[in-house]
Amino acid sequence: MSFQPGPKMTNLPHNMKPASDSTGGSREESLFESALALPPEQRGAYLDTQCGADAALHRRVAALLEAYGRSDGFLEAPPEAVGPAGTLLAGAPPAENPGDIIGRYKIREKLGEGGCGVVYVADQSEPVRRRVALKVIKLGMDTRTVIARFEAERQALAMMDHPNIARVLDAGTTAAGRPYFVMELVRGIKITEYCDQNNLDTGERIRLFIQVCHAVQHAHQKGIIHRDLKPSNILVTLHDGIPVPKVIDFGIAKATEGRLTDQTIYTQLYEFIGTPAYISPEQAEMSELDIDTRTDIYSLGVLLYELFTGKTPFDSQELLRSGLDEMRRTIREKEPLSPSTRLSSMADADLTTTAKRRRAEAPRLVHFIKGDLDWIVMKALEKDRTRRFETANGLAADLQRFLDNEPVEARPPSNVYRFQKLVRRNKMAFATVSGIVAALALGLVVALNLYVKEKAALRRALQAEQEEAGLRKQAERGLEIERKALAGAELGQKLWRAGVLMSEDHMDQAEEVMKGVPPIPESAAIYYALGMCHARWGRLDRAITNYAKCATVQPTNDLGFHCLLPLLAQAGRTNEFETWRHKALNQFASTTEPEAAERMALDCLILAAPDDVAQRAVKILDNTAATPPRPLAELARGLAEYRQGKFAPAAARLERTANFLTNTNAAMQARLILAMARSKLGMADNTPLPDDDQFSLTGGAWNEQMTSLLFTREARGVTVK
Amino acid sequence: MNEVTQLLQAIEKGDATSADELLPLVYEELRKLAASKMAREAPGQTLQPTALVHEAWLRLAGADAPHFNGRAHFFGAAAEAMRRILIDRARRKAARRHGGGQQRVDIDEMEIAAPARDNELLAVNDALDKFAALDARKAELVKLRFFAGLTLEQAAGVLGVSEPTAKRWWAYARAWLFEECKTSVSAQR
Numbered sequence: 001m002s003f004q005p006g007p008k009m010t011n012l013p014h015n016m017k018p019a020s021d022s023t024g025g026s027r028e029e030s031l032f033e034s035a036l037a038l039p040p041e042q043r044g045a046y047l048d049t050q051c052g053a054d055a056a057l058h059r060r061v062a063a064l065l066e067a068y069g070r071s072d073g074f075l076e077a078p079p080e081a082v083g084p085a086g087t088l089l090a091g092a093p094p095a096e097n098p099g100d101i102i103g104r105y106k107i108r109e110k111l112g113e114g115g116c117g118v119v120y121v122a123d124q125s126e127p128v129r130r131r132v133a134l135k136v137i138k139l140g141m142d143t144r145t146v147i148a149r150f151e152a153e154r155q156a157l158a159m160m161d162h163p164n165i166a167r168v169l170d171a172g173t174t175a176a177g178r179p180y181f182v183m184e185l186v187r188g189i190k191i192t193e194y195c196d197q198n199n200l201d202t203g204e205r206i207r208l209f210i211q212v213c214h215a216v217q218h219a220h221q222k223g224i225i226h227r228d229l230k231p232s233n234i235l236v237t238l239h240d241g242i243p244v245p246k247v248i249d250f251g252i253a254k255a256t257e258g259r260l261t262d263q264t265i266y267t268q269l270y271e272f273i274g275t276p277a278y279i280s281p282e283q284a285e286m287s288e289l290d291i292d293t294r295t296d297i298y299s300l301g302v303l304l305y306e307l308f309t310g311k312t313p314f315d316s317q318e319l320l321r322s323g324l325d326e327m328r329r330t331i332r333e334k335e336p337l338s339p340s341t342r343l344s345s346m347a348d349a350d351l352t353t354t355a356k357r358r359r360a361e362a363p364r365l366v367h368f369i370k371g372d373l374d375w376i377v378m379k380a381l382e383k384d385r386t387r388r389f390e391t392a393n394g395l396a397a398d399l400q401r402f403l404d405n406e407p408v409e410a411r412p413p414s415n416v417y418r419f420q421k422l423v424r425r426n427k428m429a430f431a432t433v434s435g436i437v438a439a440l441a442l443g444l445v446v447a448l449n450l451y452v453k454e455k456a457a458l459r460r461a462l463q464a465e466q467e468e469a470g471l472r473k474q475a476e477r478g479l480e481i482e483r484k485a486l487a488g489a490e491l492g493q494k495l496w497r498a499g500v501l502m503s504e505d506h507m508d509q510a511e512e513v514m515k516g517v518p519p520i521p522e523s524a525a526i527y528y529a530l531g532m533c534h535a536r537w538g539r540l541d542r543a544i545t546n547y548a549k550c551a552t553v554q555p556t557n558d559l560g561f562h563c564l565l566p567l568l569a570q571a572g573r574t575n576e577f578e579t580w581r582h583k584a585l586n587q588f589a590s591t592t593e594p595e596a597a598e599r600m601a602l603d604c605l606i607l608a609a610p611d612d613v614a615q616r617a618v619k620i621l622d623n624t625a626a627t628p629p630r631p632l633a634e635l636a637r638g639l640a641e642y643r644q645g646k647f648a649p650a651a652a653r654l655e656r657t658a659n660f661l662t663n664t665n666a667a668m669q670a671r672l673i674l675a676m677a678r679s680k681l682g683m684a685d686n687t688p689l690p691d692d693d694q695f696s697l698t699g700g701a702w703n704e705q706m707t708s709l710l711f712t713r714e715a716r717g718v719t720v721k
Numbered sequence: 722m723n724e725v726t727q728l729l730q731a732i733e734k735g736d737a738t739s740a741d742e743l744l745p746l747v748y749e750e751l752r753k754l755a756a757s758k759m760a761r762e763a764p765g766q767t768l769q770p771t772a773l774v775h776e777a778w779l780r781l782a783g784a785d786a787p788h789f790n791g792r793a794h795f796f797g798a799a800a801e802a803m804r805r806i807l808i809d810r811a812r813r814k815a816a817r818r819h820g821g822g823q824q825r826v827d828i829d830e831m832e833i834a835a836p837a838r839d840n841e842l843l844a845v846n847d848a849l850d851k852f853a854a855l856d857a858r859k860a861e862l863v864k865l866r867f868f869a870g871l872t873l874e875q876a877a878g879v880l881g882v883s884e885p886t887a888k889r890w891w892a893y894a895r896a897w898l899f900e901e902c903k904t905s906v907s908a909q910r
Contacts, residue, residue: 033889067897074898
C-alpha cells in the first residue's frame with residue numbers, strides 16, 4: 001500500500017529489532033508513548049518500574065523523551081507551504097456534528113459543501129428563534145484576518161436589504177478556531193438547475209436573470225462587491241409558485257480572500273476548483289488586488305452565457321487540466337466563442353437537448369440568440385473591464401430593451417476594435433517583442449486609414465471634376481477612380497480579415513487570405529503573428545515560411561530575422577540560413593540601433609561562420625559601440641571571437657561580461673560559449689551542460705531559448721575532454 | 722500526465738509493477754513543472770514544494786482531485802520525488818562548496834524552497850533512511866509531511882490511518898529522528 005521508501009539500511013542502530021508491524025510497534029515505542037502521556041515529573045519513576053534491569057532501554061527511552069521535548073519545530077514543513085487541510089485529500093471528517101453548539105447556534109444537518117466551507121442548517125435561540133444557514137470555513141485560513149475583514153464590511157452588509165439577497169447575519173469563530181458565517185437560510189436550487197429542470201425558455205431565463213442583476217446592483221450601491229458570483233451562489237426558491245432568485249454569500253468571498261502572494265498561491269489555486277469558469281480576467285491576474293464592481297459584471301456575463309447555452313465560455317475541467325499559468329492566460333487573453341456560435345458548434349444531439357430544455361427548436365434558438373443577445377453577453381465578458389457594462393442595471397436595462405423589442409445598446413465590435421484586440425493579445429503573448437508588434441500593427445491601421453482617406457479624396461476630386469467637366473469625360477474618369485479606390489479598400493479588407501481570423505485562432509484560413517495580399521510592408525505584422533503561432537506550436541516549417549515573408553516585406557525590421565535565423569538553424573536548413581544571414585548582414589550593415597545590431601550579430605553567428613561573416617558582424621557592432629560597452633554587444637563580440645578561433649580573448653571577454661547580463665537567455669548563452677572557449681583552451685570545465693528539456697520552445701522568448709539550445713548541443717560536441 | 726493517470730489506475734487495480742514506474746514519471750513531471758515555472762517567473766522567485774506537488778496533482782486529476790482514487794500513490798511518489806530533488810540539490814551545493822569557489826549559475830538549480838538548511842536536510846535524509854528500515858510506514862509519514870508539505874490530516878488520509886494514530890506516529894518519529902540527527906552531527910565533530 002505504502003510507497004517503497006529509499007534504500008534499505010543494513011546496519012540497524014542501537015541493536016534494535018525492526019518492528020514487525022507498524023501498528024504493533026517496538027517495546028521502545030510503546031514505552032515512549034505511554035511515558036509521553038504522563039506528566040513529565042512522573043516519567044522517570046515510570047521508566048524505572050517498566051525497564052527494570054534493562055538499563056540500555058531506560059537510557060534510550062529517556063533520551064527519546066528528552067529529544068521530543070527539544071524538537072519543537074523540527075521537521076515541521078514551512079508554514080506557508082501548508083495547504084488547505086484535507087480538502088484535496090477528501091476523507092477529512094467534518095469537525096462539526098449535528099447537535100454541536102457554535103456560538104448562539106445549534107447545528108442541525110449538513111446542507112452542502114462549497115469550495116471553501118461546509119454549510120449547515122442551524123437553529124438560533126436568542127435574541128430571536130429562527131432557522132439559519134451556518135457556513136464554517138474549512139480551509140487553513142487565518143481566522144483573525146477573516147473575521148477582521150468581515151467586521152470591516154459588516155456595517156455595509158447590514159445596510160443591504162433586498163428581496164433577492166440572502167442577508168448575512170453574523171460571523172464568529174468555532175471552538176476549533178475556524179471562522180464561520182451565519183446567513184439567512186435559503187432552501188433553493190442553483191439557478192442553472194432550476195432553469196433546466198423547468199425547461200424555461202430564453203425569455204423566462206432573461207427575466208429571472210434581470211432580478212439577479214438588480215440584486216447585484218443593490219449591493220454595489222452599498223459598496224459591496226460579491227467577487228464570487230456563480231450558479232451555486234444564486235439559488236432559486238418558489239414563493240407562492242413564483243420563482244425568486246436569491247444571491248447568497250455576499251461579503252464572504254472578500255473576507256476569506258487571502259493576500260495574493262506566492263505563498264498563498266496554492267490556496268488560490270484550490271479556490272479555483274469548481275469555479276474557474278466564473279473568474280474574471282482581473283481576478284485571474286492574481287498579482288493585483290484591484291477588483292471592483294465590474295468583476296461581478298463579468299461573472300454575470302458568464303452566468304448569462306451558461307443560461308443561454310448550457311455551457312460556460314471556458315470549460316472548467318479544461319481550465320484545470322491546463323495548469324495554473326495556462327488557465328490564467330486563457331481567462332485573460334482568449335476570446336470565447338459568442339453564445340450563438342457556441343450553440344452552432346455543438347454536436348447535433350447536444351444542441352437538440354440544449355434547445356429542448358429551452359422549449360425551442362435548435363435553429364430557432366440559435367437564431368434567437370444571434371445578434372443582440374450575443375452582443376450583450378460578449379459586452380459583459382469583455383477582457384477590458386472599461387468596455388463592459390458599467391453597472392448591473394445597465395446590463396439588465398439592455399436585456400429589458402431586447403425583451404421589449406427596442407434596439408439594444410451593446411453593439412458588435414467594430415473591425416478596428418477587433419483588430420486592436422488582436423494587437424493587444426499579441427502584445428501579451430509575445431511579451432518580449434510587444435512594442436514592436438504593436439508598432440507593426442499600428443502601421444497597418446494607419447495604412448488602412450490611408451486607403452479610406454484616399455478613397456474620400458478621390459471622390460472629392462471626382463465631384464470637383466463633375467462640376468467643371470462634361471458628362472462623358474466624367475463617366476470615364478469616375479470609373480477609373482472607383483477602380484483604384486476599390487483595389488485599395490479590398491486590400492485593407494483582406495488584411496483585416498486575416499487579423500480577425502487570427503484573433504479567432506483560425507490560422508489556416510488567415511494564411512489562405514494572406515495569399516491574396518501583395519508583399520506590402522503593412523502585412524508584416526500578420527506574417528509575424530502567424531510565424532509566432534506556428535513556432536510556439538512546434539510547426540517549424542510553417543513558422544519559417546511566415547517569418548521569411550515577414551522579413552521580405554519589411555526587411556528593415558530586425559525582429560523577423562531574429563525569429564527566422566534560430567528557426568532555420570534549429571530546422572537544420574543550413575543553406576537557407578546561409579542565405580538569410582547574408583541578407584541580414586547587408587540589411588543591417590549600417591544600422592544605428594544598438595539592439596538591432598546586437599541581435600543580428602549574434603543571430604548570424606548561431607552556426608559556425610567563415611571569417612568574413614564574423615568580421616561583418618563585428619563591424620555592425622562597431623557602428624553602435626558605446627562606452628561602457630553594452631553587455632549584449634559584448635556577448636555577440638565574444639561569440640564572434642570564438643567563431644574566429646580567438647578562444648582566449650573570447651573567454652576573457654565573456655568572463656568579464658557574464659555578471660552584467662541580466663537577461664536569462666543571454667546569461668545562459670554567455671555561459672555556454674565560455675564553456676566551449678575554455679574547452680578549446682584545454683581548461684577543465686566541470687559545469688554540467690543543461691538537458692534539452694530545460695528549454696521551453698513554446699513559451700515567451702522561445703527564439704532565444706532555441707538559440708541557447710543550439711549552443712548547448714554545440715557545446716556537447718566540444719566539451720569532451 | 723496521461724501516462725501517470727493510467728499507472729495510478731493500474732496500481733489501484735493491484736498491478737504492483739506499475740508502482741515502480743510511477744516514481745520516475747512523477748519525478749520528471751515535478752522537475753519539468755519547476756523548470757518551466759522558473760523559466761517564466763522573475764529571477765529570485767522561490768517555488769514552494771507544496772504548491773508544486775499540488776499543482777502537479779491538479780494537472781493530473783483536474784476537478785476530480787478530491788475523489789480520485791490514486792491520490793495515496795501519487796502523493797507517496799511525489800514525496801519521494803521531492804525528497805530526491807531537494808537532496809540532490811543539497812548534495813550538489815555541498816560538493817561545489819568543497820570543490821572551490823567558481824561562481825556559476827546552474828540551470829539545474831531550481832529555486833525550490835527547502836524545508837530546512839542543507840546540512841540539516843542531509844542529516845534528516847540519512848536518519849530517515851535508517852528509520853525507514855526500522856519502520857517504513859512511519860518513515861512514509863515523515864516524508865509526506867516534511868518533503869511534500871502535507872498537513873498531518875492530509876498525510877493520515879494518504880496513509881489510511883486515523884488522525885490520532887498519525888499524531889502518535891509523528892511524535893515518536895520526530896523524537897527518534899531528532900535524537901538520531903543529534904548523534905550523527907556530534908559524531909562528525
